[in-house]
Amino acid sequence: MSKKRIVVVGNGMVGHNFINTLVTSDHASEFEILTFSEEPRLAYDRVQLSKYFSGYSAADLALVTESEYQSQGIVYTLNDKVVAIDSHAKIITTASGRKEGYDKLVLATGSFPFVPPIPGKDQDHCLVYRTIDDLEAISASAEVSKTGVVVGGGLLGLEAANALKQAGLETHVVEFAPRLMAVQLDEGGGKLLRRKIEELGVQVHTEKNTKEIVAGEECRYRMNFADGSFLETDMILFSAGIRPQDELARQFGLDIGERGGIVVNDYCQTSNDDIYAIGECALWDNKIYGLVAPGYQMAKVAFNHIVSNLLTHEESAVSFQGADMSTKLKLLGVDVASIGDAHGLTAGAQSYVFNDDIAEVYKRLIVSADGKKLLGAVLVGDVEAYGTLLQLKLNDMDIPGNPAALILPATDGAEPVGLGVSALPETAQICSCFDVSKGDIQKAVQGGCCSMPDLKAATKASSGCGGCAALVKQVMDAEMASLGMEVNTDLCEHFAHTRRELADIIRVKGYTRFEQVLEGHGHGHGCEICKPTIGSILASFHNEYVLKDEHIGLQDTNDIFLGNMQKDGTYSIVPRIAGGEITPDKLIVLGEIARDYDLYTKITGGQRIDLFGAQLHQLPEIWQKLVAAGFETGHAYGKSVRTVKSCVGSTWCRYGVLDSVSMAIAIEDRYKGLRAPHKIKFAVSGCTRECAEAQSKDIGVIATETGWNLYVCGNGGMRPRHADLFATDLDDETLIKYIDRVLMFYVRTGDRLQRTSVWMENMEGGLDYLKQVVINDSLGICTELEDNMTRIVGSYQCEWKTTLENPDKLKRFQHFINADEADSNLYYVRERGQRRPATEAERIELVELPPADKQALAGK
Amino acid sequence: MMNAIEKQWTRVCAVDDIAPDTGVCALYHGEQVALFRLSGQNDVFAISNHDPFGNANVLSRGIVGSRGDRLFVASPLYKQHFDLLTGECFEDPLVRLKTWSVRVEEGQVLLA
Ligand code: SRM
Ligand SMILES: Cc1cc2nc3c(=O)[nH]c(=O)nc-3n(C[C@H](O)[C@H](O)[C@H](O)COP(=O)(O)OP(=O)(O)OC[C@H]3O[C@@H](n4cnc5c(N)ncnc54)[C@H](O)[C@@H]3O)c2cc1C
Ligand code: SF4
Numbered sequence: 001m002s003k004k005r006i007v008v009v010g011n012g013m014v015g016h017n018f019i020n021t022l023v024t025s026d027h028a029s030e031f032e033i034l035t036f037s038e039e040p041r042l043a044y045d046r047v048q049l050s051k052y053f054s055g056y057s058a059a060d061l062a063l064v065t066e067s068e069y070q071s072q073g074i075v076y077t078l079n080d081k082v083v084a085i086d087s088h089a090k091i092i093t094t095a096s097g098r099k100e101g102y103d104k105l106v107l108a109t110g111s112f113p114f115v116p117p118i119p120g121k122d123q124d125h126c127l128v129y130r131t132i133d134d135l136e137a138i139s140a141s142a143e144v145s146k147t148g149v150v151v152g153g154g155l156l157g158l159e160a161a162n163a164l165k166q167a168g169l170e171t172h173v174v175e176f177a178p179r180l181m182a183v184q185l186d187e188g189g190g191k192l193l194r195r196k197i198e199e200l201g202v203q204v205h206t207e208k209n210t211k212e213i214v215a216g217e218e219c220r221y222r223m224n225f226a227d228g229s230f231l232e233t234d235m236i237l238f239s240a241g242i243r244p245q246d247e248l249a250r251q252f253g254l255d256i257g258e259r260g261g262i263v264v265n266d267y268c269q270t271s272n273d274d275i276y277a278i279g280e281c282a283l284w285d286n287k288i289y290g291l292v293a294p295g296y297q298m299a300k301v302a303f304n305h306i307v308s309n310l311l312t313h314e315e316s317a318v319s320f321q322g323a324d325m326s327t328k329l330k331l332l333g334v335d336v337a338s339i340g341d342a343h344g345l346t347a348g349a350q351s352y353v354f355n356d357d358i359a360e361v362y363k364r365l366i367v368s369a370d371g372k373k374l375l376g377a378v379l380v381g382d383v384e385a386y387g388t389l390l391q392l393k394l395n396d397m398d399i400p401g402n403p404a405a406l407i408l409p410a411t412d413g414a415e416p417v418g419l420g421v422s423a424l425p426e427t428a429q430i431c432s433c434f435d436v437s438k439g440d441i442q443k444a445v446q447g448g449c450c451s452m453p454d455l456k457a458a459t460k461a462s463s464g465c466g467g468c469a470a471l472v473k474q475v476m477d478a479e480m481a482s483l484g485m486e487v488n489t490d491l492c493e494h495f496a497h498t499r500r501e502l503a504d505i506i507r508v509k510g511y512t513r514f515e516q517v518l519e520g521h522g523h524g525h526g527c528e529i530c531k532p533t534i535g536s537i538l539a540s541f542h543n544e545y546v547l548k549d550e551h552i553g554l555q556d557t558n559d560i561f562l563g564n565m566q567k568d569g570t571y572s573i574v575p576r577i578a579g580g581e582i583t584p585d586k587l588i589v590l591g592e593i594a595r596d597y598d599l600y601t602k603i604t605g606g607q608r609i610d611l612f613g614a615q616l617h618q619l620p621e622i623w624q625k626l627v628a629a630g631f632e633t634g635h636a637y638g639k640s641v642r643t644v645k646s647c648v649g650s651t652w653c654r655y656g657v658l659d660s661v662s663m664a665i666a667i668e669d670r671y672k673g674l675r676a677p678h679k680i681k682f683a684v685s686g687c688t689r690e691c692a693e694a695q696s697k698d699i700g701v702i703a704t705e706t707g708w709n710l711y712v713c714g715n716g717g718m719r720p721r722h723a724d725l726f727a728t729d730l731d732d733e734t735l736i737k738y739i740d741r742v743l744m745f746y747v748r749t750g751d752r753l754q755r756t757s758v759w760m761e762n763m764e765g766g767l768d769y770l771k772q773v774v775i776n777d778s779l780g781i782c783t784e785l786e787d788n789m790t791r792i793v794g795s796y797q798c799e800w801k802t803t804l805e806n807p808d809k810l811k812r813f814q815h816f817i818n819a820d821e822a823d824s825n826l827y828y829v830r831e832r833g834q835r836r837p838a839t840e841a842e843r844i845e846l847v848e849l850p851p852a853d854k855q856a857l858a859g860k
Numbered sequence: 861m862m863n864a865i866e867k868q869w870t871r872v873c874a875v876d877d878i879a880p881d882t883g884v885c886a887l888y889h890g891e892q893v894a895l896f897r898l899s900g901q902n903d904v905f906a907i908s909n910h911d912p913f914g915n916a917n918v919l920s921r922g923i924v925g926s927r928g929d930r931l932f933v934a935s936p937l938y939k940q941h942f943d944l945l946t947g948e949c950f951e952d953p954l955v956r957l958k959t960w961s962v963r964v965e966e967g968q969v970l971l972a
């Protein structure tokens with residue numbers, strides 16, 4: 001049997017989802033798939049589009065790569081629009097003139113932004129917000145603009161406003177309706193959202209009808225409103241709603257809804273049986289679904305119908321029955337959620353409202369006439385209850401107890417009212433993006449998935465918008481508990497505690513030595529896991545000299561000898577070069593030492609200089625010289641603060657707005673020597689161009705016109721993570737205060753060898769929780785954290801300086817305890833004018849050389 | 861077996877040269893010997909200083925500890941564990957390092 005040919009028009013989120021469903025199904029080999037995209041790239045995550053402005057690249061947003069499609073045998077064409085359908089001959093034609101036949105045609109053409117017919121709307125800096133190309137245009141326009149206006153105060157408009165604000169523009173939102181997000185929010189919710197957004201510096205203008213866009217006086221344009229007022233701006237972003245992209249269907253005779261949209265039945269078939277429409281272009285029951293989850297459902301329905309129609313000839317088991325449009329999202333940092341009938345339009349609907357002007361929280365519940373069922377909800381400022389409320393609504397469950405309890409804040413000590421996940425039926429949909437039910441998750445756990453990453457990989461749950469993550473975890477935990485599984489979180493066989501528990505024990509009991517901890521809470525002799533861990537905790541709290549007799553056995557080899565061991569047992573030397581700033585004199589000293597000891601010399605990725613190949617007995621001599629020249633240890637060996645990268649900043653750079661070098665040096669000097677669960681890296685950039693790459697660091701600081709922006713928990717390395725924006729426009733003092741608190745909280749609660757990025761990802765409540773703890777002092781520990789940090793800062797010592805002053809300690813720095821000789825097992829060759837360890841093969845050759853030649857080769 | 865011949869004991873260093881729970885390296889008849897001392901114990905252990913996995917003379921600089929009731933040193937390079945008494949590698953029992961007999965007398969470490 002020859003393969004069936006499917007042509008997918010549009011490779012957006014839904015088109016790709018359809019293709020992916022097909023190629024991962026059992027029927028993959030029976031189909032040949034062709035797809036056409038009008039855009040210059042394959043599908044990407046439109047939902048996360050605004051992340052482009054916080055540093056995501058097109059590659060980060062991509063949902064699939066060309067090589068993946070190639071390896072799956074999918075024929076794709078980019079930059080080529082499908083312009084004609086011949087539904088009799090079953091052939092499509094593209095703009096470039098290509099013709100392809102199909103057995104089934106799937107239209108996934110999405111939608112396009114609606115631009116109101118305002119005179120002057122077609123000028124250069126009047127843009128829309130839908131594709132990556134749009135974003136590139138917005139970025140380019142923002143570069144040459146100071147003020148920006150978003151037309152439209154709906155969900156997308158507010159996201160667009162956030163993007164403009166991040167780009168550093170003075171930002172306005174102009175809305176026709178009397179409130180923001182009129183579709184999803186009621187009056188009270190809209191009012192609070194407006195207040196919060198205005199506090200963030202975005203100006204909101206409601207009930208404004210734009211009449212025309214003309215040349216401005218202060219700015220590029222002036223927008224004249226119907227009420228006679230006006231607003232000047234350099235750029236305008238239209239976000240006044242979307243329209244289904246139904247042009248093809250319209251031209252080639254498929255049924256179209258009154259207000260647009262390709263009419264489909266419950267199987268997503270259009271008025272022609274062999275043509276399907278899915279995603280935002282499809283009109284089902286007179287409704288367009290402007291969210292991705294319903295689109296994915298349609299993709300699944302269409303796929304099943306095609307398989308049953310072409311292959312199995314059984315009746316398709318799934319049909320489209322509408323979708324829930326509830327949403328939870330963060331707009332300009334404000335949590336907003338809307339569920340079901342948010343406006344209380346159902347007959348007899350009643351409502352409960354909770355409004356806290358001080359804490360800026362608004363919640364409204366809409367319940368049925370008898371008060372038993374939840375019909376809808378609006379949440380602004382605190383969306384904790386979203387998961388519970390959504391499940392009540394979706395599963396049509398009876399509200400447990402008094403409905404008011406669902407939105408009232410928990411009084412001190414009381415558990416917040418929630419709905420135990422055990423109350424949910426097995427069919428309850430937990431992840432709507434990928435249609436994963438409670439039962440699916442339970443099955444995956446039974447099959448051995450015991451962590452969120454495993455579960456994500458197995459079920460896809462929470463790998464879309466992420467809104468369901470907390471609930472998914474609850475279901476997973478509950479299932480694990482019910483299976484009697486226990487996750488072993490013991491540090492090692494010697495301690496039945498986590499690092500965090502040990503940190504608490506050590507802090508509360510005031511322990512200062514490993515033996516005390518072992519005697520009180522462990523057994524055996526310890527090992528290479530618990531010893532350095534406890535050594536690090538002790539150092540974080542007491543900051544004693546790491547080579548003190550009682551601590552020396554706890555240190556990893558690098559810490560014992562205050563250098564990084566290389567593959568041949570020699571060491572590297574990395575003096576601290578705070579902020580990457582170094583005087584010519586100091587550079588000369590480094591050069592002289594490197595030359596005299598023939599050390600391989602390299603500029604590191606951390607803006608300092610590494611000298612490699614020093615033998616144990618040479619370390620003290622070399623450090624003597626370095627200390628005399630004013631260098632300190634760089635702690636390149638420790639699980640501790642490493643470097644603070646800086647850019648040149650306002651002192652020299654024509655764009656710099658604050659002195660990033662001075663701040664970097666101040667930060668490095670403050671936290672140098674701090675030991676932590678893992679290494680900590682910082683960077684400070686002098687403006688948003690971000691030359692210091694601060695958003696890839698554990699702590700990133702970026703200067704703005706109005707102060708420092710603080711980013712936390714970024715990571716380069718094996719699994720890169722962009723840092724989260726933690727607080728904005730800080731003065732020097734507040735910046736340091738927040739960093740003190742974040743770092744000390746990490747030191748206390750981080751797991752062994754857990755970078756801040758993973759720490760954040762595992763933190764319940766995530767970024768918001770960390771903000772609560774650090775900014776609002778929700779745990780009441782901030783004073784303690786700061787005191788702790790002050791103590792550490794006050795007790796700093798250069799470990800090399802202390803060691804050099806201790807002849808006793810220096811005894812250890814020789815290869816043999818009973819002889820002055822050096823290790824005989826070192827072999828070098830020269831490359832590009834420097835010495836490097838010989839490879840295994842080179843060693844064999846070298847051994848055969850007479851000793852004199854060998855010495856010459858090694859440069860001795 | 862030593863049979864009738866008395867072992868030749870040679871002094872290599874003082875016990876106090878080895879900080880508790882750490883190791884040092886001694887040169888003994890041209891061979892590199894890693895010596896370890898555990899805290900609370902007067903015993904000293906002697907195994908080869910050569911890490912066969914990393915091919916470097918570094919074992920004396922590893923961390924010592926216990927697994928069950930076996931005492932070990934973990935290589936500072938790639939963290940394989942070697943039994944302090946037998947020289948056997950936990951990860952690969954076919955690898956067995958040379959060991960020496962040790963005696964501590966009047967604060968001195970003697971090897972044979
Ligand atoms: C020397 C240097 C490479 C270079 O030639 O440029 C380097 C060298 C080493 N890195 Fe690195 N890293 C160096 C910059 C980086 C950077 C770039 C940066 O800091 O901006 C990164 C990515 C950024 C980050 O950490 O988020 C980096 C990510 C790593 C990782 C992966 C960490 C992770 O979270 O995934 C490791 C492994 C680890 O720490 O577990 C590592 C470990 C190592 C070790 C310690 C491996 C080892 O145990 O032998 C290397 C030994 C250093 C030595 O012998 O002196 N190195 N390493 C850089 C020293 C910077 C400095 O001045 O201190
Ligand atoms: C900024 C932003 C934020 C959003 N946030 C969310 C959110 O938080 N949650 C949520 O659920 N949804 C969100 N959405 C909506 C979501 O992105 C859409 O629902 C989803 O992308 C729809 O997928 P689609 O495949 O139907 O359309 P699209 O993703 O638009 O894909 C259609 C593709 O078809 C191409 N095309 C059109 N006509 C042709 C033709 N004739 N020939 C070839 N190619 C053609 C288009 O160029 C496009 O690439 C957001 C959208 C935007 C813009
Ligand atoms: S980040 Fe800004 S100040 Fe720093 S070098 Fe780049 S452009 Fe200049």
Ligand code: FES
Pocket residue numbers: 430431432433434461462463464465466467468469
């Ligand atoms: S609901 Fe979006 S990822 Fe689960």
